[in-house]
Amino acid sequence: MGVKYQGVQWNGNKVVYDLYMLVALALFMGVFMTIGMTVHPSGHQADAVVLLIRALGCAAFLMLTVVLTIGPLARMNPRFLPFLYNRRHLGVMTFLVAAAHFGLTVLWYHSSGPLNPFVSLLVSNPLYASVEGFPFEAFGLAAFAILFVMAATSHDFWLKTLSASVWKVLHMLVYVAYGLLVLHIAYGALMTEKSAVYVALVIAALAIVAGLHVVTGVREWSRDSGMKGLHAPDGWIDVCAPEDIPDKRAVTAPLPKGDRVAVFRDGAKIYAVENACRHQNGPLGEGCIKDGVITCPWHGWQYRPQDGVSPPPYEERIATHDVRLSSLGRVFVRVKKNPLGKEGAFIDVGGAAS
Amino acid sequence: MSLNKGVIPAERDDDLFIGWAKAPAIDRRFLFSAAPLLLGATTGLGWLVAKNLSDPGAGKWDTTATHVIEGALSAKPYPMIRVADPSAPFGMRTVLVVAQGKCTSGLDLAAKEGIPVKASGALIERNGRQMLEVPFSLDKWLEPVFIDMPGVVADPPEERLGRFALAGRIMDSKCFFGVMRPGRGKTHKACAALCIRGGVPPSFWARDGKGRESVLLMTDAAGGPLGEDILPLVADPVSADGEIVRVGDLLQFRADADAYRRV
Amino acid sequence: MSIETAEMIWMAVGGYLGLGALFAFYFVLRGVDGLDHAAKGAGAPFRLLLFPGAAALWPILLLRMLATPKGSAR
Numbered sequence: 173m174g175v176k177y178q179g180v181q182w183n184g185n186k187v188v189y190d191l192y193m194l195v196a197l198a199l200f201m202g203v204f205m206t207i208g209m210t211v212h213p214s215g216h217q218a219d220a221v222v223l224l225i226r227a228l229g230c231a232a233f234l235m236l237t238v239v240l241t242i243g244p245l246a247r248m249n250p251r252f253l254p255f256l257y258n259r260r261h262l263g264v265m266t267f268l269v270a271a272a273h274f275g276l277t278v279l280w281y282h283s284s285g286p287l288n289p290f291v292s293l294l295v296s297n298p299l300y301a302s303v304e305g306f307p308f309e310a311f312g313l314a315a316f317a318i319l320f321v322m323a324a325t326s327h328d329f330w331l332k333t334l335s336a337s338v339w340k341v342l343h344m345l346v347y348v349a350y351g352l353l354v355l356h357i358a359y360g361a362l363m364t365e366k367s368a369v370y371v372a373l374v375i376a377a378l379a380i381v382a383g384l385h386v387v388t389g390v391r392e393w394s395r396d397s398g399m400k401g402l403h404a405p406d407g408w409i410d411v412c413a414p415e416d417i418p419d420k421r422a423v424t425a426p427l428p429k430g431d432r433v434a435v436f437r438d439g440a441k442i443y444a445v446e447n448a449c450r451h452q453n454g455p456l457g458e459g460c461i462k463d464g465v466i467t468c469p470w471h472g473w474q475y476r477p478q479d480g481v482s483p484p485p486y487e488e489r490i491a492t493h494d495v496r497l498s499s500l501g502r503v504f505v506r507v508k509k510n511p512l513g514k515e516g517a518f519i520d521v522g523g524a525a526s
Numbered sequence: 527m528s529l530n531k532g533v534i535p536a537e538r539d540d541d542l543f544i545g546w547a548k549a550p551a552i553d554r555r556f557l558f559s560a561a562p563l564l565l566g567a568t569t570g571l572g573w574l575v576a577k578n579l580s581d582p583g584a585g586k587w588d589t590t591a592t593h594v595i596e597g598a599l600s601a602k603p604y605p606m607i608r609v610a611d612p613s614a615p616f617g618m619r620t621v622l623v624v625a626q627g628k629c630t631s632g633l634d635l636a637a638k639e640g641i642p643v644k645a646s647g648a649l650i651e652r653n654g655r656q657m658l659e660v661p662f663s664l665d666k667w668l669e670p671v672f673i674d675m676p677g678v679v680a681d682p683p684e685e686r687l688g689r690f691a692l693a694g695r696i697m698d699s700k701c702f703f704g705v706m707r708p709g710r711g712k713t714h715k716a717c718a719a720l721c722i723r724g725g726v727p728p729s730f731w732a733r734d735g736k737g738r739e740s741v742l743l744m745t746d747a748a749g750g751p752l753g754e755d756i757l758p759l760v761a762d763p764v765s766a767d768g769e770i771v772r773v774g775d776l777l778q779f780r781a782d783a784d785a786y787r788r789v
Numbered sequence: 790m791s792i793e794t795a796e797m798i799w800m801a802v803g804g805y806l807g808l809g810a811l812f813a814f815y816f817v818l819r820g821v822d823g824l825d826h827a828a829k830g831a832g833a834p835f836r837l838l839l840f841p842g843a844a845a846l847w848p849i850l851l852l853r854m855l856a857t858p859k860g861s862a863r
């Protein structure tokens with residue numbers, strides 16, 4: 173980016189997003205604490221600190237579940253894109269809630285004893301060799317470490333400094349963290365509390381997250397395999413007819429080596445660029461052309477369709493692909509990317525191919 | 527060639543949400559109806575989860591008032607004060623003594639064995655079983671008493687009730703009696719083990735087939751305090767063969783750590 | 790897990806993060822400007838946000854800094 177970094181690039185949508193997030197969190201915590209304190213007869217009241225620990229833990233799990241559903245939902249229906257836009261703040265907030273849960277647990281259950289609280293966290297529940305007695309604390313601690321690294325590297329600086337691929341791998345660890353959290357709950361809360369509601373809720377959360385990912389995965393796979401066999405031997409592929417591309421939108425096609433190409437139409441002109449956004453590999457082909465530039469559906473980064481370069485003051489670049497109109501009136505894309513910054517050949521259906 | 531065939535007109539480029547721009551009308555409509563739904567669902571989930579929490583039991587920990595008791599001090603096998611109480615069964619009420627926090631072994635009471643004392647602290651109580659939580663330094667809570675205390679027996683005789691096989695759970699008396707509610711189960715296991723490591727007396731929470739429960743003070747087979755071997759078994763369902771001995775109004779369950787089996 | 794093992798684990802974690810914190814102070818105040826020209830003149834909130842990550846991932850950043858000759862920041 174050719175502009176200075178800021179802590180948070182605030183805008184109205186982000187403020188509204190964060191407000192809703194905080195209100196939802198406050199509602200959850202408030203209802204949980206109120207009901208938790210009053211559900212049992214007087215004299216059987218739960219301890220407020222234990223309740224708070226539980227409320228925070230539940231909130232963090234719920235938030236991470238929501239974080240993980242947003243991606244696939246946004247791919248299925250663009251109405252969910254607003255949830256994706258500021259997902260980063262939801263993720264960081266999840267970490268902060270988890271940190272409060274962790275801190276309070278160490279303070280309440282492990283401190284002022286004969287051991288260092290952190291040592292106690294690892295040794296007081298000692299059945300590491302047992303399958304059913306394994307200490308749930310270890311699962312929680314590992315998940316917390318992952319959430320910490322993710323939250324700490326959530327600024328775009330890290331994406332650039334660590335390189336997109338390393339950053340992506342790092343942030344894929346969220347699935348590991350989620351699995352660890354499910355184990356943390358199964359080995360802790362679910363072995364303590366008797367109500368079947370908890371088992372049902374955890375299974376439902378897991379099923380929703382896994383189900384959405386499977387559905388989007390299958391959809392993508394079948395869309396791609398429908399496009400197989402389009403490869404011309406000369407290094408060009410047949411993507412579609414010009415009128416298959418809605419104006420200001422794109423059609424995407426898989427390339428032989430696994431990447432994808434996005435073929436955009438802006439009025440009478442047709443351009444092709446690589447599909448992966450420089451920012452977080454967002455699917456550019458699901459975005460649109462706004463004010464003459466390709467706009468990523470995830471966080472709104474932009475690239476000129478002609479040369480793939482972001483309009484000033486930004487300096488990001490994606491590669492273009494050459495396109496041509498075949499004699500049968502089909503749009504063909506050259507498999508090989510152009511070097512970064514090079515203008516690609518485009519089609520002008522108003523006239524002839526350039 | 528015509529490009530308008532079957533293609534949605536150009537206003538389409540406005541109906542895609544872009545974070546830094548004003549949200550399109552279709553998204554605003556969607557979010558407007560989704561927001562109350564999501565907030566409602568969040569609230570409902572909080573309600574559902576809290577509503578189904580199990581009953582933490584009848585424990586009390588009163589830190590707002592200072593509770594004062596007078597009786598005979600004993601540190602065998604764990605710190606306790608025996609208070610004369612003609613209305614109680616066996617004419618006495620034994621109050622266990624623990625320090626603040628989880629390090630009761632730091633209370634140095636050996637030299638005070640058997641003497642009449644006045645003690646003040648916070649009362650912890652569950653189903654008639656009492657415990658006094660006191661600060662570490664003795665002069666802050668303990669005063670020797672030099673007048674006679676009628677009815678107080680410093681060292682009541684032991685009554686051996688026989689050998690029994692009990693099933694139940696090992697609890698740390700302090701949290702179980704009321705400091706943490708709930709102070710049981712796997713999520714509390716580490717805390718309980720830490721308390722017992724720190725010298726809080728372990729209790730055996732036994733339940734028979736008819737659901738009747740009894741709480742017994744745990745000692746080793748010789749009646750001394752249990753060691754750290756017991757820690758891995760804390761809070762889990764276990765069973766053990768041991769001897770039940772009544773000392774004053776308190777029942778003790780005497781079994782070495784290796785007598786306990788996980789069930 | 791024995792108490793000794795647990796102490797060793799936390800000592801290792803603490804040592805790593807302690808060194809990381811020292812590095813992070815230098816990194817967010819100075820080092821980052823040499824690594825990424827978009828950080829030049831960036832404000833305190835940005836630098837504060839960088840701190841935890843710099844303390845956690847300091848070996849990577851250190852290698853990046855060593856591999857970036859002076860004046861060739863992106």
Ligand code: FES
Nearest residue numbers: 449451452454468
């Ligand atoms: S992935 Fe974030 S803007 Fe494209």
